[in-house]
Amino acid sequence: xxxxxxxxxxxxxxxxxxxxxxxxxxxxxxxxxxxxxxxxxxxxxxxxxxxxxxxxxxxxxxxxxxxxxxxxxxxxxxxxxxxxxxxxxxxxxxxxxxxxxxxxxxxxxxxxxxxxxxxxxxxxxxxxxxxxxxxxxxxxxxxxxxxxxxxxxxxxxxxxxxxxxxxxxxxxxxxxxxxxxxxxxxxxxxxxxxxxxxxxxxxxxxxxxxxxxxxxxxxxxxxxxxxxxxxxxxxxxxxxxxxxxxxxxxxxxxxxxxxxxxxxxxxxxxxxxxxxxxxxxxxxxxxxxxxxxxxxxxxxxxxxxxxxxxxxxxxxxxxxxxxxxxxxxxxxxxxxxxxxxxxxxxxxxxxxxxxxxxxxxxxxxxxxxxxxxxxxxxxxxxxxxxxxxxxxxxxxxxxxxxxxxxxxxxxxxxxxxxxxxxxxxxxxxxxxxxxxxxxxxxxxxxxxx
Amino acid sequence: xxxxxxxxxxxxxxxxxxxxxxxxxxxxxxxxxxxxxxxxxxxxxxxxxxxxxxxxxxxxxxxxxxxxxxxxxxxxxxxxxxxxxxxxxxxxxxxxxxxxxxxxxxxxxxxxxxxxxxxxxxxxxxxxxxxxxxxxxxxxxxxxxxxxxxxxxxxxxxxxxxxxxxxxxxxxxxxxxxxxxxxxxxxxxxxxxxxxxxxxxxxxxxxxxxxxxxxxxxxxxxxxxxxxxxxxxxxxxxxxxxxxxxxxxxxxxxxxxxxxxxxxxxxxxxxxxxxxxxxxxxxx
Amino acid sequence: xxxxxxxxxxxxxxxxxxxxxxxxxxxxxxxxxxxxxxxxxxxxxxxxxxxxxxxxxxxxxxxxxxxxxxxxxxxxxxxxxxxxxxxxxxxxxxxxxxxxxxxxxxxxxxxxxxxxxxxxxxxxxxxxxxxxxxxxxxxxxxxxxxxxxxxxxxxxxxxxxxxx
Numbered sequence: 061x062x063x064x065x066x067x068x069x070x071x072x073x074x075x076x077x078x079x080x081x082x083x084x085x086x087x088x089x090x091x092x093x094x095x096x097x098x099x100x101x102x103x104x105x106x107x108x109x110x111x112x113x114x115x116x117x118x119x120x121x122x123x124x125x126x127x128x129x130x131x132x133x134x135x136x137x138x139x140x141x142x143x144x145x146x147x148x149x150x151x152x153x154x155x156x157x158x159x160x161x162x163x164x165x166x167x168x169x170x171x172x173x174x175x176x177x178x179x180x181x182x183x184x185x186x187x188x189x190x191x192x193x194x195x196x197x198x199x200x201x202x203x204x205x206x207x208x209x210x211x212x213x214x215x216x217x218x219x220x221x222x223x224x225x226x227x228x229x230x231x232x233x234x235x236x237x238x239x240x241x242x243x244x245x246x247x248x249x250x251x252x253x254x255x256x257x258x259x260x261x262x263x264x265x266x267x268x269x270x271x272x273x274x275x276x277x278x279x280x281x282x283x284x285x286x287x288x289x290x291x292x293x294x295x296x297x298x299x300x301x302x303x304x305x306x307x308x309x310x311x312x313x314x315x316x317x318x319x320x321x322x323x324x325x326x327x328x329x330x331x332x333x334x335x336x337x338x339x340x341x342x343x344x345x346x347x348x349x350x351x352x353x354x355x356x357x358x359x360x361x362x363x364x365x366x367x368x369x370x371x372x373x374x375x376x377x378x379x380x381x382x383x384x385x386x387x388x389x390x391x392x393x394x395x396x397x398x399x400x401x402x403x404x405x406x407x408x409x410x411x412x413x414x415x416x417x418x419x420x421x422x423x424x425x426x427x428x429x430x431x432x433x434x435x436x437x438x439x440x441x442x443x444x445x446x447x448x449x450x451x452x453x454x455x456x457x458x459x460x461x462x463x464x465x466x467x468x469x470x471x472x473x474x475x476x477x478x479x480x481x482x483x484x485x486x487x488x489x490x491x492x493x494x495x496x497x498x499x500x501x502x503x504x505x506x507x508x509x
Numbered sequence: 510x511x512x513x514x515x516x517x518x519x520x521x522x523x524x525x526x527x528x529x530x531x532x533x534x535x536x537x538x539x540x541x542x543x544x545x546x547x548x549x550x551x552x553x554x555x556x557x558x559x560x561x562x563x564x565x566x567x568x569x570x571x572x573x574x575x576x577x578x579x580x581x582x583x584x585x586x587x588x589x590x591x592x593x594x595x596x597x598x599x600x601x602x603x604x605x606x607x608x609x610x611x612x613x614x615x616x617x618x619x620x621x622x623x624x625x626x627x628x629x630x631x632x633x634x635x636x637x638x639x640x641x642x643x644x645x646x647x648x649x650x651x652x653x654x655x656x657x658x659x660x661x662x663x664x665x666x667x668x669x670x671x672x673x674x675x676x677x678x679x680x681x682x683x684x685x686x687x688x689x690x691x692x693x694x695x696x697x698x699x700x701x702x703x704x705x706x707x708x709x710x711x712x713x714x715x716x717x718x719x720x721x722x723x724x725x726x727x728x729x730x731x732x733x734x735x736x737x738x739x740x741x742x743x744x745x746x747x748x749x750x751x752x753x754x755x756x757x758x759x760x761x762x763x764x765x766x767x768x769x770x771x772x773x774x775x776x777x778x779x780x781x782x783x784x785x786x787x788x789x790x791x792x793x
Numbered sequence: 794x795x796x797x798x799x800x801x802x803x804x805x806x807x808x809x810x811x812x813x814x815x816x817x818x819x820x821x822x823x824x825x826x827x828x829x830x831x832x833x834x835x836x837x838x839x840x841x842x843x844x845x846x847x848x849x850x851x852x853x854x855x856x857x858x859x860x861x862x863x864x865x866x867x868x869x870x871x872x873x874x875x876x877x878x879x880x881x882x883x884x885x886x887x888x889x890x891x892x893x894x895x896x897x898x899x900x901x902x903x904x905x906x907x908x909x910x911x912x913x914x915x916x917x918x919x920x921x922x923x924x925x926x927x928x929x930x931x932x933x934x935x936x937x938x939x940x941x942x943x944x945x946x947x948x949x950x951x952x953x954x955x956x957x
Contacts, residue, residue, distance in 0.1 A: 123537050125541075125542055125546065238536065378540050381543055382543075384543070419543055419545065422544050422545055425543070425545065552879075572937070573930040573933075577933055577937070585942070589942060589946070589950045593947065593950070593951055599825055599875050599876075599877070600881075608937050719858075719874065722836040725955060766835060766836060767836065767837050775956070776954045776956055777957070779954065
């Protein structure tokens with residue numbers, strides 16, 4: 061049973077809820093990138109011998125064959141997240157769908173080197189929530205610090221959150237010996253997010269008399285509209301440095317290290333509260349979830365996000381020209397940073413992936429893989445408040461490819477699912493069960509010329 | 510105990526798997542290549558079409574730079590020697606054409622698809638038909654060994670629906686046409702200035718002497734001719750690599766094949782007769 | 794653990810199956826119009842006989858640049874350069890071809906200038922072009938293609954030769 065004070069808090073902090081966060085903030089394998097890699101669960105660090113390698117381990121492109129290669133992937137991705145029993149026993153759901161070109165790469169041999177250029181979209185989603193709820197009681201603070209009850213209320217939440225991360229840049233690799241190669245990619249990192257939240261609540265009973273000389277014929281039901289807006293425009297660099305080693309024939313070990321460094325960040329935010337109840341007070345003591353402003357003006361900031369170091373180790377076995385087996389282990393470091401006055405802390409994460417590619421004959425191949433996508437947030441524990449959601453996900457992928465002499469076409473998909481805990485209501489120690497899933501279909505082609 | 514037996518199973522897995530144990534060291538590109546590309550050294554008719562298209566472009570470009578010798582009997586003679594050789598070459602699908610061009614450069618050229626050019630100057634340096642056969646065989650070998658085709662990765666266009674879809678998704682378009690014309694440009698330069706890679710030249714030498722031997726020509730013809738040219742420092746086309754190393758490599762290759770002592774046709778008399786009577790190209 | 798053992802054995806059998814099927818016998822084909830089969834891996838050795846273009850056989854060994862085969866009950870050798878994994882291609886000539894790629898005027902212009910052939914990844918030094926310009930002479934090319942040698946001419950030429 062929530063205290064009345066806390067129910068008010070519910071109202072207001074939900075309105076500010078997670079304008080910046082989506083599953084993207086808390087996971088690292090949001091969309092699998094690349095033609096072959098996406099079919100193999102992303103276990104590609106020790107393979108990487110085609111354009112997709114520029115994203116996973118640029119040292120691998122030193123082993124690419126043919127004079128010039130090009131690969132392109134188009135993906136359609138749908139995600140769903142459900143938070144159980146958030147408001148009055150009702151679930152919140154958020155869905156996201158994206159159709160995007162998610163990778164393009166080209167490799168060119170120049171002398172001893174292999175040079176390349178690629179464009180990758182490791183994260184892109186447009187999340188929406190449009191839901192309405194009914195609550196029997198709705199408590200608000202009045203100007204004197206007391207609490208009044210609006211009674212039965214209809215709430216509507218419209219939430220739209222767009223988040224796109226684009227990487228593009230050159231790569232280079234060289235074989236230092238028959239068994240060792242190094243390479244590097246220097247991506248320009250561009251990330252845009254755009255979140256709008258409209259949260260309205262209208263009382264079914266509470267009538268408000270408006271103005272100094274209230275006109276009884278103009279009854280209005282108490283209502284409040286909370287609108288918050290957050291836009292970020294981020295530029296940075298993401299260098300990836302890799303090495304590839306052949307300890308024995310047909311076995312490859314790969315190592316890749318990367319980190320995104322934000323160089324420039326422009327943040328615009330605004331939060332407004334509009335209500336027809338003159339007693340309504342926005343109590344600044346209430347801890348707002350992500351934004352702690354409540355005024356009409358547009359605020360700008362140059363706060364920068366931080367990203368972790370990522371180190372991935374991969375191993376691959378090429379027993380013959382038909383079969384390829386590979387596995388990756390990746391470590392993402394913990395980190396913390398301040399963003400708009402709020403401290404963000406993330407934990408270190410280790411993810412794994414296993415993949416296989418099998419050529420049925422010269423013209424057809426199948427690929428399959430499994431991968432983990434663990435959350436970088438701490439486990440949600442009893443007694444805490446304002447804890448970020450923690451959902452660990454597991455996924456699988458599969459593609460089928462058809463080859464002609466110079467070209468290939470692949471199509472397939474991936475699916476991942478996870479369940480965990482969340483604490484959607486700020487200032488409240490209630491914990492909800494949460495689940496999330498994502499399916500992605502991809503179509504890609506590659507050719508040499 | 511259980512974990513020991515598991516370890517034993519894993520050890521068995523690797524111990525009895527011959528493909529795991531590296532035999533001779535092979536290049537990573539070889540074992541990394543997958544079933545769809547592993548036969549990349551096989552060529553189809555559309556590859557030959559592409560090669561021919563390309564070779565004709567180069568030949569036309571060369572003919573724009575050099576004048577054909579108007580001596581029809583000389584042209585025929587060189588073609589007869591050339592065709593004798595090409596009967597035994599490994600690419601019977603090609604129609605080779607041999608052309609004498611007027612130039613003071615002591616050189617010969619070949620284009621993909623089978624156009625072989627010899628200059629009037631190089632003919633004046635020869636003493637017998639076996640030397641001519643050696644030079645022609647060397648140029649034929651560049652074509653049969655597909656040196657330029659491999660260097661420039663000439664591949665036939667695919668007309669299948671799959672490749673059209675692939676191109677659509679991947680976004681390739683007119684760039685292919687531009688790549689082609691730039692490749693033509695590069696190939697002309699390759700022939701005239703860069704020269705083939707040293708390894709390609711030596712491979713062509715080794716293939717040439719074998720081809721001469723199969724065709725009944727004394728394989729020493731190429732050797733004596735290269736020796737002569739090596740001694741002429743000035744005026745030689747810049748495309749040939751250093752002669753001493755080249756000759757030593759060639760002689761080793763001939764010794765390996767057991768063809769050093771073969772005494773086959775030189776046809777000196779016929780050669781001298783044709784050069785004297787028919788040639789503006791007189792032996793000097 | 795028992796399940797683990799079963800899985801491991803199953804994986805191993807599957808793996809053996811895959812590696813076994815990857816290695817299979819291949820046929821080879823003779824390429825030139827006629828090739829001679831030699832008794833030893835040497836051009837100077839006895840000729841056992843000759844085979845026509847397209848002759849298919851299975852190799853029983855390889856010595857340096859020679860492929861070993863069974864020929865008329867005996868071991869014979871063919872030069873490696875004269876065999877390939879695929880049958881010889883059909884005769885293919887392109888005369889005044891329409892099948893040349895359609896190059897737009899613009900791309901032609903770009904080929905005339907000394908630019909880096911970026912699409913093919915070859916390094917290119919900027920230096921003066923050899924000479925007389927970059928025109929192509931297709932008329933001369935047609936003249937070259939028109940020169941034909943008949944098989945009788947070739948035969949009598951070869952008969953006349955063979956001398957020192």
